[in-house]
Amino acid sequence: MDDALRDRLGAGKYLLVTSYRKNGTPVATPVWVVRDGDALGVWTAADSWKVKRIRARGDVLVGPCDVRGKPTGDQVPATAEICDPATTARYRRLIARKYGLLGRMTLLGSRLRRGLNGTVGIRVTF
Template sequence: MNDATRLLAEQQYVELTTFRRNGIGVATPVWIAPDGEDLLIVSVDNTGKTKRLGHTARVELRPCDLRGNVVPHAPRYAARATVHRDRAAIARVKKAIGAKYGWWYRALTTVEPVLNRMPGRKPRAAIVVTDVELLEP
């Protein structure tokens, strides 16, 4: 794991910026967890970020707080991200997020099996972030 990946993996929250077709970035605060050389993010599928990743793998990442406020002078990283919808990938990301965030993540997902049976419930997707490199300090 390179230094950039390690630094992001240590953050409680990371601002994930995905890009629209016109190049405009859209930032979202996310939980992120390491798994080998990859960084993993769990998301509801068919949201803006998963749709934007369908046409470009380019992302930017910066440390932030729960509300997406970027830490002053936070470094910015470029990376590639892909969306995976298969059960194995979703299980992989849930395991990594659960290992990092512990009881907090388990508390949030306790009711997930019940919610998954409700009409209109959107499935989950795994976002795998690779090739992280520092853009600016």
């Protein structure tokens, strides 16, 4: 994986993460994305289907997309893993910084609805 593509995906507003159901059917979901060293980080509800799919099968496809999940570039193979609480907290801070007021309001709303443990980070490596 070249750094230029990782930089471009990490700098984008949305990342399309395609995970797989048990029967192999791909399911694509647009998510906010932040750069995390040599990886990418996303944040989502802990009880979401994408988290369940990634726990069962960590291989994913990732690529740039718009807010509706329409791909705006090629998808590349990657590995996704559910993060520990410390990494999840770091992703929350990075998202708040990158997405500004909208990011902070979304994080606050999520914390009020789900509590601090209601969301998890997902680390994507290439």
